[in-house]
Amino acid sequence: MLMAHPAVLRDLIEQYTTLKVLQAENGGEEVRRRLDDLAYTLCVSTGTRDVDAALIAARHRLPGARPEDDSVLSG
Numbered sequence: 001m002l003m004a005h006p007a008v009l010r011d012l013i014e015q016y017t018t019l020k021v022l023q024a025e026n027g028g029e030e031v032r033r034r035l036d037d038l039a040y041t042l043c044v045s046t047g048t049r050d051v052d053a054a055l056i057a058a059r060h061r062l063p064g065a066r067p068e069d070d071s072v073l074s075g
Helices: 006-025 029-046 051-060 067-073
Strands: none
Touching: 006 029, 006 051, 029 051
């Protein structure tokens, strides 16, 4: 499976996080649509099926990620 470059993943994570804050504040249709697009792109870029798993997988691909940071995946 092809994986996105860490710089691309970092940008997607930052955009998604920023838009989540905007959605909480404004909740506009355009923000929701863009969030959906970013969630889809994150899932495709990481080979996952939901945005939470995609965010975890993307963060693990970033430089400096530590294996012990995956406690959310255990269980």
